[in-house]
Amino acid sequence: MIIWLNGPVGVGKNIVAYELNRRLSASILYRPDNIGALLKKKLPAELLLDNFQDYPEWRQWNYQLLRKISLQTSQTVIVPMRLSNATYFDEIIGKLQAAQIDVRHYTLTATPEVIKKRLQKRGDLHNQFMLSKISTTDQMDSEIEFPTILDTSTLTVPEIADKIAKDCALRIKPAMKNKYAQGAMNFGDMIRSKWN
Structure with missing residues (x-):
């Protein structure tokens, strides 16, 4: 099974993915943006694109790797990645579903005010790219039926992790009872997601 976490910048896809990965047995965290980083690192300047999702290779390689992991292991694969282009969505998620792979797709949403607070908490409130995306977070991408x-x-x-696991009929370990320990764990996950 693949659990795909979609949603706007700053909504919390990565931190929820880390939480699910920690609390689900036999799960792995798969980061499609690592393929994007590889492309940006290896391609010459004249071939670089602003958005790594625009590379056909990014979409093909992620589809192939996710298909391989899903068909050759029994692990639940957790994927935090915004996909808002309907064609790109079909090239990855659509093809996985056509290959009879169980993809559970969740779009996380939140109000712009909540997203600003989350960005502030992780130190990204002054990131102009992220701030430019907040204005559109109250509108769903019209190209894709979520x-x-x-x-x-x-x-x-x-x-959030409990709701997703329940919806997927997956047994999940209990959350931490100490809210300060949970907060410290979530903070560590935020730092890890920025550098992974």
Whole structure:
């Protein structure tokens, strides 16, 4: 099974992915942006694009790797990545589903105010790229029909993970009872997601 976490910049896809990965047995965290970083690092300047999702190779390689992992292991694969282009969505998620791979797609949403607070918490409130994306977070991408939309505005990270695991009928380990320990873990996950 693949659990794909979609949603706007700053909504919390990565931190929820880390939480799910930590609390689900036999799961792996798969980061499609690592393929984008590889392309940007290896391609000469004249071939570089602003958005790594625009590389056909990025879409093909992620599809192939996710297909291989899904068909050759029994692990739940957790993928935090915004996909808002319908063609790109079909080239990865659509093809995986056509290959009979169980893809559970969740779009996390939150109000712009909540997203600003989350960006501030992780030190990205002054990042102009991220701030430019906040204005559109209250509107869903019209090109894609999102099957499962999860409003995270009033939910904690463990609550979001619990809801997703329950919906997927997966057994999940209990969340930490100590809210300070949970907060420290989430903070560590935020730092890790920025540098992975």
